[in-house]
Amino acid sequence: MGGGGGGGGGGVRGILLDSSVILDSTSNDNETASLRSGVDYLLRKLRHSNIPTGICYAVGFPEAKVSLLEKLICEFSFERFIYNRSSIDDTVNVVSQAWENNGGSILHVVLNNFEGILPNASNFGWMNVVVNGDGDGLSKDPTGICIKKLEELPMIICELNKKSSEDNVVVGYIMKPSREADFAKRGAFPLNPTQNGLIFLPLTFDLPILSQLKKVDIIIHKATDEISSIERSNSCNSSSKIIYTTGMLELQRCIHELPDCCVIDPFDNIFPVVDRLRIQEILLGLVELKTESQCNIRGPYFLKVDNFEDVELEKRLHDAKLCLPSIVKPQVACGVADAHSMAIVFKAADFPGLNVPLPAIVQEYVDHSSTLFKFYVLGEKVFYAVKNSTPNAKILKNLSESNQFKPLLFDSLKSLPTDGNKKPSEMKEQNLDLDLVTDAANYLRSVLDLTIFGFDVVIEEGTRDHVIVDVNYLPSFKEVANDVAIPSFWDAIKMKYLLFRKRENENCV
Numbered sequence: 001m002g003g004g005g006g007g008g009g010g011g012v013r014g015i016l017l018d019s020s021v022i023l024d025s026t027s028n029d030n031e032t033a034s035l036r037s038g039v040d041y042l043l044r045k046l047r048h049s050n051i052p053t054g055i056c057y058a059v060g061f062p063e064a065k066v067s068l069l070e071k072l073i074c075e076f077s078f079e080r081f082i083y084n085r086s087s088i089d090d091t092v093n094v095v096s097q098a099w100e101n102n103g104g105s106i107l108h109v110v111l112n113n114f115e116g117i118l119p120n121a122s123n124f125g126w127m128n129v130v131v132n133g134d135g136d137g138l139s140k141d142p143t144g145i146c147i148k149k150l151e152e153l154p155m156i157i158c159e160l161n162k163k164s165s166e167d168n169v170v171v172g173y174i175m176k177p178s179r180e181a182d183f184a185k186r187g188a189f190p191l192n193p194t195q196n197g198l199i200f201l202p203l204t205f206d207l208p209i210l211s212q213l214k215k216v217d218i219i220i221h222k223a224t225d226e227i228s229s230i231e232r233s234n235s236c237n238s239s240s241k242i243i244y245t246t247g248m249l250e251l252q253r254c255i256h257e258l259p260d261c262c263v264i265d266p267f268d269n270i271f272p273v274v275d276r277l278r279i280q281e282i283l284l285g286l287v288e289l290k291t292e293s294q295c296n297i298r299g300p301y302f303l304k305v306d307n308f309e310d311v312e313l314e315k316r317l318h319d320a321k322l323c324l325p326s327i328v329k330p331q332v333a334c335g336v337a338d339a340h341s342m343a344i345v346f347k348a349a350d351f352p353g354l355n356v357p358l359p360a361i362v363q364e365y366v367d368h369s370s371t372l373f374k375f376y377v378l379g380e381k382v383f384y385a386v387k388n389s390t391p392n393a394k395i396l397k398n399l400s401e402s403n404q405f406k407p408l409l410f411d412s413l414k415s416l417p418t419d420g421n422k423k424p425s426e427m428k429e430q431n432l433d434l435d436l437v438t439d440a441a442n443y444l445r446s447v448l449d450l451t452i453f454g455f456d457v458v459i460e461e462g463t464r465d466h467v468i469v470d471v472n473y474l475p476s477f478k479e480v481a482n483d484v485a486i487p488s489f490w491d492a493i494k495m496k497y498l499l500f501r502k503r504e505n506e507n508c509v
Contacts, residue, residue, distance in 0.1 A: 010164030011193070012051055012157050013104030016081065016095060019057035020111035021131050021150065022072070023065055033068040038150035044181070045154050045202050047076045050190035052099045054079035056091070092124050104164065107145075109153065129156065151207055155215050157191045158201045167197045171493060172216035174203040174251065176225040179476070186482045188489055195487065196494045205247035210254045213261060218497050220264045222474050223248060224274060227335030242274060242335065262500040264451050264493060265473075272448060273473045276333045276361045277304050282447055283468055289443055293436040297457075297466040300364035304331065307358065308351040317348070317362065324348065325365050325393050329412075330357040333472075344390075344408040346400055355409060366467050367392040368458035373432060375441060376454045376477040378485070379492030382441045385479030386429060389458065431459050436466060444471065451496045452489070 024034045046053045055078050057069055073080050079098065083091035099106065109129040129145045145156055162168045173180070173189060180202070183189055189200040203212050203219075213219065226248035231241040244252070255263060272278040283299025291297075303320040305313065305328075317326070328343045330336075338357045344365065345351060372389035375382060390396070400408060437457055444455065454475035458467050477485050 010102075011104045011161035012107055012191075013102050014052040014054070014095070014099035014106040015046060015049075015153075015157070016054050016056055016106060016108050017078075018108070018110040019055065019061065019065065019069055021109050022055065022069065025111070031062075031064055033062075033065040035068075036150070041204070041206075042150045042153055043072060043076050043078075044184075045191070046078075048184040048187060048189065049157075050187065050192040051157070052079065054081050054095065054098075056081040056083055056095075058082070059084045092126070096124055105160065107153075107157070107160075127160075129153065149207070151204055154191060154201055155212065158199050158215060161191065161193055161199050165193065165197060168193050168199055169197060169217040169494075169497060170199045170201050170215060171218040171220055172201045172203045172212060173220045174226075175222035175474075179222060179225065182476055182478065186478075186486055188486050194490045196490055198490050198494060203251075205250075209247075209250050210257065213251075213254050213258055216261065218262045218264060218493060219251075219255065220474075220493060221251070223267055223270050224334045224473060227274075230274070230332050230336055242271065260504070262497045264496055265449065269449050270473055273450075273453070273471055274333050274335060275331060276329055277302075277331050277359075279333070279471050280361065280363075282444070283471075285447065286440060286443065286468070289439055291436055291439050293433050293439075295433050295436055295464045295466055297433075297436050297440045297468065300366060300467050300469055302364065303362045305351075305358065305360050305362055308354045308360075313351055314348040320362075322362060322364055325396060327363045327365050328354065328356045328407075329361050329363060331359045331361055332357070340412040340414075342410055342412050344396060344410075346397060346405040346407070350405075350407050354407060363469070364467075365393055366458050366465075366469070367394075367461045368467075369461060371458070373437070373457040373459075374454065374479060375437060375457060376452075376475060376480060376485075377441050377445055377450075378452050378477070378488040379495050381488045381492070382438050383477065383480045383485065383488070384432075384434075384437070384457075387479070392461070431464055432457075433466060440466075440468065451492055 022036060022039050024036045053076075055069055055073050057066065059082055061069075070080070072078070081091060081095055095106065106124075106126045107129050108126050109131065112130045112132045127145060129147060131147055131150060147153060147156060158170050162170055175183075180189070189202070191199060191201075193199050198218075201212070201216055203209065203216075223244065226245045227242055228245045229243045231243060252267060255261060272282060280299055280302045286298050289297065301321040303316055303322060305316075310316070317323075325344050325346045328345055330339055330341060332339050334340075341356055343354055343356050345354065345362075368389065370389050370391050372387045373384050374387055375384045391399075396408070397405070400406065441455070444450075444453070448471075450473060452474050454472050454477065455468050456470040458469055459465070460467055477489075480488075
């Protein structure tokens, strides 16, 4: 069944979608079938909702339409209910018994002109949701709800589930579809209340944003998914400006109208992770970190470059403690097409004409035994995973020799050069000082004021320096087991919300 079992008492215990709201009724042709507008969106949200979901249709339904419905039932792992118009009560009983009665309601979603189960469902304590009906949201009739678009159904579900407990809060979330799908598959965004009372509402630009935000207590976003462009500053003393999409700008405007809404995280807090230079400058503060470790934790040596043709570049590299090979990255870390176009440069003579966007950051290449530690910070909890990484400089040089040591160009999202001879079992963790890195994570949490972020650490051979080479916002933390990561994700959100509420109350005193 779609999304598994239900949560606590009250709220919504199941969702039954009638064929009338799934199939396009504009054509009377029984030989073909197509989906109604908004159906694909809704089914994707219900699939991992943690609320039992089913599709029903009548006996004798046209074969083409049944075929399409059965395909959807299989694809989204929903339940199937076939009813006979002469014995509808029997079908209602079957559905009611199939889904555990936890005190909640079964939502029966139908089209306004459909006569099937609609008149009978309310007699069994169900709620009929009529699509394209007159009205908006909860109607005066306690057994009926009217909505104009299928995309509104998640809002209705969240509203009903929130009422099931005074401790429940609604989290509105927005990010690109592929990222949302990855989180949802892991059970991170249920419409049913989580163990700590969170209900996740997908926000969509296809509906008025303000009306959606009025239903939520918390907003979690991946704003970097909605960057239209970045205006690079010509001044050495001013920062670049992020230009968001129209939808994200509207979201920001509406958030300003709702100061009681907790945002994870404020848009201004996101900027440092978009600017590699700003992150490098923040990492310089690690030198002040007081720890009991015998190792150092730091950022890599770096240099900002505005012009690869600079005749003083080699000297500037030397002054910045940079030697070759070095890795060259665009200053803009995300949100633009070429943000991940990078190069490993072996000779100073190859900087002129280098195909990496400017301004760029030349960063120290650390020999690290091809081992990368990916750290994830979820509130006050810190997790890590060990990954295979790029080989040491000597191996890179040997690989590049046949190419006359020309720069190694790559897209860090697609084809990071790694040591193919190194097996994961060889990646040793005994050199990792977890307490040291945890101290650094707490430092970054404080300075960045972010709730959920990640960073990459490599350990330099010889010195054992722990070097933070990358920082990013709201990572997938997919390397951490779901049964550990997802509850920690929820806890981080709830803790941020409670802290926000505490500060709001203190300001009111």
